[in-house]
Amino acid sequence: MSSNQSHTTIALLSGGLDSATAVGLAIEKGHKVIGLSFDYGQRHKRELQAAKAIASHFHLSEHHIININLSKWGGSSLTDLEQSVHSKGVIEDVIPNTYVPGRNTVFIAIGLSLAEAKQANQLVLGINAMDYSGYPDCRPDYLEEFQKLANLANKTGREGNGIKLWAPLIQWSKVKIVKEAIRLEVPINLTWSCYNGNQEACGVCDSCRIRDAALIKAGRFDLCSKNKS
Numbered sequence: 001m002s003s004n005q006s007h008t009t010i011a012l013l014s015g016g017l018d019s020a021t022a023v024g025l026a027i028e029k030g031h032k033v034i035g036l037s038f039d040y041g042q043r044h045k046r047e048l049q050a051a052k053a054i055a056s057h058f059h060l061s062e063h064h065i066i067n068i069n070l071s072k073w074g075g076s077s078l079t080d081l082e083q084s085v086h087s088k089g090v091i092e093d094v095i096p097n098t099y100v101p102g103r104n105t106v107f108i109a110i111g112l113s114l115a116e117a118k119q120a121n122q123l124v125l126g127i128n129a130m131d132y133s134g135y136p137d138c139r140p141d142y143l144e145e146f147q148k149l150a151n152l153a154n155k156t157g158r159e160g161n162g163i164k165l166w167a168p169l170i171q172w173s174k175v176k177i178v179k180e181a182i183r184l185e186v187p188i189n190l191t192w193s194c195y196n197g198n199q200e201a202c203g204v205c206d207s208c209r210i211r212d213a214a215l216i217k218a219g220r221f222d223l224c225s226k227n228k229s
Contacts, residue, residue, distance in 0.1 A: 008032045008120035009166075010111050013063070015050030017191045017211060018169055019126030021177055023058055024184035025168050026124045034118060035063035036111055040103065041071025041079050044197020053190045062118075066110060076100040078195060085195045087204040095134055096206060098195055104137035108146060108165065115163045116154045125167040128177070143167055174214035188215075188223050201225035 009031040011023045026033050037051040048065065055063035074080035077097040086096045104127065111123045127138040136142060143165055151162040169177055181188055193211045194201035201208050203225035212224045 008034065008118060009122045009124050010034050010036055010115045010118070010120050011060075011124045012107055012111055012126065013037050013051045013054060014126065015047035015052075015054065015191060016126065016193045016207075017181060017186075017188060018128055018177060019051075020054045020186050020188075020191050021181045021184065022124045022126040022167075022169060023054065023060075024181065024186045026122075026166075027058060028184060031122070033058065033060050033124075034114070034120065035060045036107075036114055037063065037065045038107055038110075039065055039067045040100070040106075041069040043078055043081065043085075043195065046194070046197045047192045050190055050192035054187065057187050057190060064114065068106065068110075070100060070103065070106070085205050087202070087206070093134065095136070098206065099135050102137075104135075104142075105146075108150075112150055112154060112163055116156055120163070121156075121161065122164045122166050125165060126169055127167050128169050128172065128174070130171060130173055138170075140170055143170065174210050175217045178214045178218040178220065182218065182220070188220070194225065 007030060009026045011019065011026060011033050013019050013023060013035040014037065023033055035055045037048060039048055052063065071079040076099060077083035077085045078100050083097055086098060108123065115123055129139050147165050150165060151157040154163065156163060193207045195205040195207050196202045203212065208225050215221065215223050
């Protein structure tokens with residue numbers, strides 16, 4: 001493995017707080033970070049605008065935005081405008097309609113392609129299984145099984161230098177993520193977590209509720225959505 005390969009990481013950068021914090025952790029380790037974002041037919045472009053701002057803030061060496069239109073078949077309130085975004089709070093053991101079928105599977109597969117092409121040895125993912133809605137593609141067992149596939153699916157893996165799927169936040173509480181973001185000087189004000197694409201964050205969708213609650217517990221009420229319920 002070359003020295004360049006051992007220090008290059010592909011970051012799946014959504015524009016949200018979690019993926020931005022994951023980028024900060026990779027940079028702290030001294031890695032060269034290449035950003036990868038997706039225009040997948042989501043309800044709005046606010047998170048992509050945030051991803052661009054975060055990539056600029058961290059001076060990423062490259063930032064790729066891939067067009068892949070998952071809204072063609074919908075299946076989620078994030079890709080089907082006829083569905084309303086759930087806004088009544090997280091319901092335990094219920095996967096909400098904001099889950100996008102196969103989204104992380106598609107994103108990670110493309111990330112692995114970019115990583116191999118760029119001789120990167122790692123993907124850093126901002127996925128989290130603790131404070132979110134139990135999405136099937138954000139759970140530790142999913143990541144463990146995908147790692148096995150990744151080790152078999154490309155040339156580097158077959159040669160014994162498999163590309164690692166690194167999800168440092170997967171077991172963290174949202175409060176811990178916020179505190180780490182502050183420590184790493186992540187520009188939280190530039191990130192976008194709201195499922196709705198209005199001028200201001202709605203404060204009532206699941207993502208806003210979880211983010212605002214964590215910011216309050218971390219003592220950063222000033223970064224909460226203005227419409228916090």
